[in-house]
Amino acid sequence: MTETAKHEGVHQLDAGPLVREWYGPDDVADADGIGAPGEFPYTRGIHADGLRSHPTLVKIYSGLGTPRDSNERFRKLADWGVDILQIASDLPSQIGYDPDHIMAAGEVGRVGTSIASLRDLEIAFDGLPLTRFRRVGTLFNSLGPVALAFFVALGEKQGLQVADYVVDLQNDPLKEYVARGTQFLPIEPAVRLACDVVAWTAAEAPHWYPLDVCVNHLNQAGAGSTNGTAFALANAVTYIEELLGRGLAIDSFAPTLQLFLDEREDFFVALANVRATRRIWAQLLRDRYGARDPRSLALQIMAYGHGRETRNEPLNNIARIALGSLAYYLAGVQSLYTASYDEVLQTPSEESVKIAVRTQQILGTELGFALTADPLGGSWYVEALTNELEEGIRAQLAEVDEGGGAIAWIRSGRMREVITGGAVRRQTRFERGLRPWVGVDRYAVSDGDDSWMVRPVRRMTEEAEEQRRREVAELRRTREQQRVLRALRELEATLAAGGNSVPAVLEAVRAYATVGEIADVMRGVFGEWQPDQTF
């Protein structure tokens, strides 16, 4: 970075490389090594026919207010043809606090829906069988076994077999410690819980997706998509080695892992990063872990279609998001979220989510973007950029490996230092005018009120929060208390003995134990994460 810093200008990519004036055949020395779509190392995509037999699935991250508010929204998403519903839950749910916990005050139902128990999920899916979507899931990065148990138990309530539906979870705790912030346990037990989920699905539901290793949050926090991809791969290595250490065979679980990519600064980087990451993954899994199953080597990628959305003139975000998402269709990803144009301001309105869903459906259906595999493959610029990004990712990954791996890098603060350094660099470049932003520091005007462009959403009120507190108190009064206590004691014993937590969590969830109660058992056994005050 230091040798190129002096050239830094608007032609320096956030992801690292300096873009030249033009590219030609000399810039792609290894053009023969690119391979074909559907063939190792899968640079050009994991299916020989591109998106024809496996269209990019439309994924939406959605959830708001109370479970009943979410149910209303979920029904609409199903009608619009959303393939994968990933439930957005509020922060108390994700961090293991019930709505009546002191730490939940003001946060209930804010960034997503409040989920305290299986009862809430039953309400959120009232009239919506889990089979209504191609896949369902949620994030619950720090509470993966609880998320898994919720969907298993909800399937049971709906009379479904595990084979009938597909669950897709984020369940990636490591990046929380440096970039997203829902961690509440020390790192090692958090990794252990996440891997419990993967081990359980490998045995019981091998068609489910138990863990998305996330680049998105690392990139957004400041790592940039090159370093962010390297860190995510280092995190993946940590999960893989934990699972191998338990005696699982690599090919029994690797096909169920996904990687979650995101690049908001540059269209070509978004595309090239997907291609580079597929190649690195295929070689890593084959050469380091001896994976043989082609499904282990062919990385399933989900992505987040974004631009750098702005708060002012928010309708411009529709164009940004559509163009950002286009890169992922051309790269042939397996599933994609598209941001909603008002997401930068609020929980998206129904209208804005509908535009996001339709944007994806247009990209996948009209205008020919999905007709042939890797249509930009062979472009000198795209291939050169793919190579250059690959080199950057490999270099950072090697540095983490040599430094003891992801956990060591997180614990020592090295991973966060790279992230913060990147965030400071982005801010500095913005302040120097090197990160052009239409309507902000280019072509900016102040010619009126933009508020009409954003439809208001019903927001969580203090009364609704109080209602949630009453509901959880009511649940505790009416459920079979002895069964709950028995299940929580069993969970405590399982965690202390080092067993897979999923069966015990599942029994607790079936008994209507709350998220907070289950998380408290985990805190009791493992201790609590402590915040870091360095910056």
Next chain:
Amino acid sequence: MERPIRVVIAKVGLDGHDVGARVVARGLVEEGMEVVYTGLRRTPEQVVATALQEDCDVIGLSILSGAHVPLVRRVCELARDAGLDDVLVIVGGVIPDDDVRLLKESGAAEVFHPATTVPAIAGFIRANVRGTAVAP
């Protein structure tokens, strides 16, 4: 010699996105201020206790979870109760315009959005910090 401006940057509530808070913290150090960062997930009580202990001039609250109205109100109330009337409270986050008005009514001096420069924040602090502010 005049004492540098002391700033407590705080993450209040459950929001875990602290990159903005840390970038501003570093930037204000560059601007010659002394900065303490609380780390994630602090309660309003903890933030005000830190402000008292650090004898700060400015409390900078970073919130992106949507819980800004009750949390900022509570910090401002507790700060007044603790006798920190002349401490400048500023807020950073994604705050809808209607809420900006509510936050200012609660006692926040200014609300900064993501497309803000650090020098702009530093300039606001210098113009309004203890002793320099002109009562409205």
